[in-house]
Amino acid sequence: MGSRVLEIVVFLMDHMRENQGALPFMDDLSGELHGLGYTDAEISSAYSWVLDRFESMHETFFEQFPSEHFSNRVLTQYERLQLTPDAYGYLLKLLNLRVIDDQQFESILERAVIFGPHLISLDQIKMLTSAVLFNEFPDGENMSTSDVHIDPTLFVN
Numbered sequence: 658m659g660s661r662v663l664e665i666v667v668f669l670m671d672h673m674r675e676n677q678g679a680l681p682f683m684d685d686l687s688g689e690l691h692g693l694g695y696t697d698a699e700i701s702s703a704y705s706w707v708l709d710r711f712e713s714m715h716e717t718f719f720e721q722f723p724s725e726h727f728s729n730r731v732l733t734q735y736e737r738l739q740l741t742p743d744a745y746g747y748l749l750k751l752l753n754l755r756v757i758d759d760q761q762f763e764s765i766l767e768r769a770v771i772f773g774p775h776l777i778s779l780d781q782i783k784m785l786t787s788a789v790l791f792n793e794f795p796d797g798e799n800m801s802t803s804d805v806h807i808d809p810t811l812f813v814n
Contacts, residue, residue: 659787660780663756665695665703666790670754680707706791730762739770744782757790764789 668690673680690700732745740748748765751757757765768785769777777785 659791660783661695661699662703662706663783663787663790665690665700666706666756667751667754669703669707670756674754730759732766736766736770738776739772740777740782741779743779744769744777747779747782748786751786757786761789 669680669686672686687697687700691697732740737745748757748762752759752762765782765785768789769782772781
């Protein structure tokens with residue numbers, strides 16, 4: 658369910674960017690989201706997360722929504738070999754939409770690299786992202802990386 662909620666969060670953030678930061682009422686978008694196959698619970702969870710995330714920020718947070726993130730993280734050669742272009746592009750999109758911050762970006766990359774020599778697909782990066790963002794890991798799946806604690810002083814950027 659976490660990656661589906663993340664998809665709705667991205668949808669809402671895209672909508673906010675296109676509308677100068679205005680978040681529509683849930684009722685205005687729920688029909689469209691239902692048409693895409695999302696449940697009321699998923700829509701409500703995503704909408705609540707967006708509201709909670711930006712509730713404490715000043716009203717004009719999105720007034721001057723930047724078109725891009727201000728810094729560029731250069732991937733190591735090993736990281737480039739680990740991620741499909743779609744997976745990396747998705748992470749950059751989330752960073753630019755401010756769905757994730759720099760530290761979460763690094764945490765997601767670290768978790769992806771831990772999986773070893775296997776190429777990380779878009780679906781897998783969505784799963785890792787939702788686990789980091791919503792602090793939950795899917796039941797019944799081998800997510801041994803959830804016990805890994807990354808020291809922020811070891812980050813490149």
